[in-house]
Amino acid sequence: MNLLEEIGNAKSVAISGHIRPDGDCICSTLALKGYLNRALPDVKVTVFTQDNPPTIFSYLEGYDEMNLSYSPKEKYDVFVALDVSSVDRLGEAMWFFENADKTICIDHHETNPNLADVNVIRPEASSTCEVLYPLFDKRYIDKKVAECLFSGIVHDSGVFQYSNMSRESFYIVGDLVEYGFDGPKIIQDTFYTKTYVQNQILGRALLESILFMDGKCIVSMVDRKMMEFYNVLPKHLEGIVNQLKNTKGVEVAIFMYEMGTQRYKVSMRSNGGVNVATVALVFGGGGHERAAGVEMNGTYYDIINALSREISKQLQ
Ligand code: AMP
Ligand code: MN
Ligand code: MN
Numbered sequence: 001m002n003l004l005e006e007i008g009n010a011k012s013v014a015i016s017g018h019i020r021p022d023g024d025c026i027c028s029t030l031a032l033k034g035y036l037n038r039a040l041p042d043v044k045v046t047v048f049t050q051d052n053p054p055t056i057f058s059y060l061e062g063y064d065e066m067n068l069s070y071s072p073k074e075k076y077d078v079f080v081a082l083d084v085s086s087v088d089r090l091g092e093a094m095w096f097f098e099n100a101d102k103t104i105c106i107d108h109h110e111t112n113p114n115l116a117d118v119n120v121i122r123p124e125a126s127s128t129c130e131v132l133y134p135l136f137d138k139r140y141i142d143k144k145v146a147e148c149l150f151s152g153i154v155h156d157s158g159v160f161q162y163s164n165m166s167r168e169s170f171y172i173v174g175d176l177v178e179y180g181f182d183g184p185k186i187i188q189d190t191f192y193t194k195t196y197v198q199n200q201i202l203g204r205a206l207l208e209s210i211l212f213m214d215g216k217c218i219v220s221m222v223d224r225k226m227m228e229f230y231n232v233l234p235k236h237l238e239g240i241v242n243q244l245k246n247t248k249g250v251e252v253a254i255f256m257y258e259m260g261t262q263r264y265k266v267s268m269r270s271n272g273g274v275n276v277a278t279v280a281l282v283f284g285g286g287g288h289e290r291a292a293g294v295e296m297n298g299t300y301y302d303i304i305n306a307l308s309r310e311i312s313k314q315l316q
Contacts, residue, residue: 023155
């Protein structure tokens, strides 16, 4: 796909990632905005983000111009969905998607149903930022655009650790670091550094975790009371599920937080023996083989039981 040709003579381009944006989502949308601003300076480019993006990403170019408002309802010539595995994950940006003249989707979720008119879906890629890089004409990549792409890859690969990092991914990271941004600082400040209360709530989640299925699964949950007590938002809970996954012997880690009465956001991570995307799909969610998510109704124990049934099918 030739991205600039696909955008063609468009005068306005809207870009959006998914609701409750993660690092790859924020970074890919800002990378594309930065790139288009350089390659097509006359085109109006708007990035939508439904929920306040994490402030750890405020060093990225374009962060302050992200559009948190969904009105007025203007039509865009082209809408680009990034890191979005299903149309409902666009949240309120869905209206702009449905009313654009042309839609493009660039993503790396194996559960993506080719949701746009033009799709580039590469499940083998570490991140949407990795999928974007070869679509960009190098003449319009500079330090600021490269910094966005690098940051997105860092976040979706757990600092280059996960099995989604291929030879190609490492070559791309190699190209990107040549642009001269401060990579180690980005990794420390945006991935490892947590606030004091984030570490406290992580500690609580680990302390209250439960091992089950002969130690092959681990689960923990943070309820609304705890979130209110520590004054944290869902985005501050990122990373807890990975820490649970680092438990010796564990194949699948499950972390949930309470979204409402008998409604939970579930995150699953796998060490390889179980495809958690297929588990999430059963309940209407999605994701990747080793990292998937879903929103579910029921009590904490209902949800553990339902997930266990699906996980145990794969553990046999
Ligand atoms: P999370 O557990 O929210 O960090 O998500 C892990 C992966 O699964 C990410 O790639 C998400 O984009 C994807 N994911 C999370 N929740 C959903 C959902 N409800 N539907 C589809 N994909 C999801
Ligand atoms: Mn994402
Ligand atoms: Mn991603």
